[in-house]
Amino acid sequence: MPTGIIESLDHEARGITRLDGKTIFVEGALPGECVEFESYKRKPTYEVARLQRIVRPSGNRVTPRCPHFGICGGCSMQHLDPAAQVAVKQRVLENTLWHLGRVRPAQLYPPIHGNPWGYRHRARLTARLVPGKGGMLLGFHERRSSYVADMHQCDILPPHVSALLMPLRAVLGGLSIADRVPQVEIAVGERVTALVLRILEPLTPVDETRLRDFADRHGVVIYLQPKGPASACRFHPADAPALSYTLPEFAVEHHFSPTEFTQVNHAINRVLVRRALRLLDPQPGERIADLFCGLGNFTLPIARSGATVVGIEGSAALVRRAGENAVANGLAGRVDYAVANLFEATPASLAALGPFDKMLIDPPREGAVELVKALGGEGTPPPPGRIVYVSCNPATLARDAAILVSVKGYRFRGAGVINMFPHTSHVESIALFERD
Numbered sequence: 001m002p003t004g005i006i007e008s009l010d011h012e013a014r015g016i017t018r019l020d021g022k023t024i025f026v027e028g029a030l031p032g033e034c035v036e037f038e039s040y041k042r043k044p045t046y047e048v049a050r051l052q053r054i055v056r057p058s059g060n061r062v063t064p065r066c067p068h069f070g071i072c073g074g075c076s077m078q079h080l081d082p083a084a085q086v087a088v089k090q091r092v093l094e095n096t097l098w099h100l101g102r103v104r105p106a107q108l109y110p111p112i113h114g115n116p117w118g119y120r121h122r123a124r125l126t127a128r129l130v131p132g133k134g135g136m137l138l139g140f141h142e143r144r145s146s147y148v149a150d151m152h153q154c155d156i157l158p159p160h161v162s163a164l165l166m167p168l169r170a171v172l173g174g175l176s177i178a179d180r181v182p183q184v185e186i187a188v189g190e191r192v193t194a195l196v197l198r199i200l201e202p203l204t205p206v207d208e209t210r211l212r213d214f215a216d217r218h219g220v221v222i223y224l225q226p227k228g229p230a231s232a233c234r235f236h237p238a239d240a241p242a243l244s245y246t247l248p249e250f251a252v253e254h255h256f257s258p259t260e261f262t263q264v265n266h267a268i269n270r271v272l273v274r275r276a277l278r279l280l281d282p283q284p285g286e287r288i289a290d291l292f293c294g295l296g297n298f299t300l301p302i303a304r305s306g307a308t309v310v311g312i313e314g315s316a317a318l319v320r321r322a323g324e325n326a327v328a329n330g331l332a333g334r335v336d337y338a339v340a341n342l343f344e345a346t347p348a349s350l351a352a353l354g355p356f357d358k359m360l361i362d363p364p365r366e367g368a369v370e371l372v373k374a375l376g377g378e379g380t381p382p383p384p385g386r387i388v389y390v391s392c393n394p395a396t397l398a399r400d401a402a403i404l405v406s407v408k409g410y411r412f413r414g415a416g417v418i419n420m421f422p423h424t425s426h427v428e429s430i431a432l433f434e435r436d
Contacts, residue, residue: 109416136173347377367396
């Protein structure tokens with residue numbers, strides 16, 4: 001069986017070694033380790049392998065806390081010390097920026113990280129009735145599989161949510177439509193926890209009674225979703241508090257529905273917003289753009305500073321929610337929201353928005369390539385002097401950073417990672433660009 005020394009981790013948290021000129025990705029191996037492995041996927045230039053034996057372990061290897069680690073696909077790095085996880089992600093960010101974008105930040109910001117356990121305030125779990133495995137299963141998918149992991153607990157969920165898994169499995173398994181409830185979405189707010197049940201057939205009166213009893217006994221709110229996300233409606237109790245999260249430093253509270261996008265890690269999001277606002281440095285009288293603004297996570301803190309903010313988002317539902325939150329927080333007079341597809345941004349569409357002193361960009365994984373290409377185009381106002389870019393994909397950040405630096409004349413002032421998803425290979429980051 002082949003043996004190799006692991007050099008580093010890739011973006012999927014697989015160990016990288018070399019053998020006969022080929023790159024080998026070894027699942028479960030850590031940098032510095034000597035391991036034996038067995039390949040299960042072979043390509044001309046690389047192979048993917050399973051770890052068979054650790055000949056010499058890394059000093060950063062730890063015993064995974066979760067009994068389901070290695071089977072459940074929800075986490076990929078629990079075998080690596082949490083502090084070392086952050087260092088690995090910082091290295092992934094640096095390497096990606098250079099190898100894909102040929103750019104390096106002038107400064108590396110201290111990583112944003114926090115409690116690696118109980119952080120996940122949003123989750124989408126698959127439910128599946130499997131009589132051969134004892135009935136209803138509820139959890140994330142198994143690694144590299146469409147099967148549902150047989151989860152009894154989940155330590156990345158808040159403890160009170162983890163404690164609900166087995167009782168929830170029991171109540172779902174007892175429904176008359178147990179085989180027609182494929183998904184449960186979890187959303188944890190400041191004052192309430194919501195469970196959204198995707199149902200493919202109507203409930204019977206007995207089913208409804210069972211779900212009401214469950215909600216009352218466990219202090220949760222149950223929503224039913226018969227079709228797409230927009231169809232989710234509150235089932236019981238009707239008088240429970242609304243879902244929300246707060247940004248106390250900026251005296252802001254955001255309300256949201258359980259199927260609307262919000263950051264999964266509330267504690268890290270507070271630090272992220274603080275970092276973003278410090279880098280952006282909004283001032284009274286400035287006009288600032290918040291692009292891909294969602295329900296106003298950054299917009300309202302920027303407005304609280306005294307600046308005027310224009311929030312642009314592609315989802316009309318999120319823009320409506322953002323407007324409601326602006327009114328509820330007394331900031332409607334400083335915020336304008338609009339619906340626009342920023343993936344199709346052009347110089348003309350940016351010119352229609354008018355000039356901005358500064359800009360915050362927080363795109364999904366696809367990045368903001370058309371937007372950054374359009375900055376400073378023919379007929380547009382001068383580009384903003386400062387751009388803060390919040391990214392959930394190092395590869396698209398590297399691509400967009402290269403355009404900002406090489407084409408648009410910005411200086412790459414700094415970048416750093418945000419460990420929004422501990423124990424996973426997911427890398428979020430924040431970057432600052434400036435021009436004269």
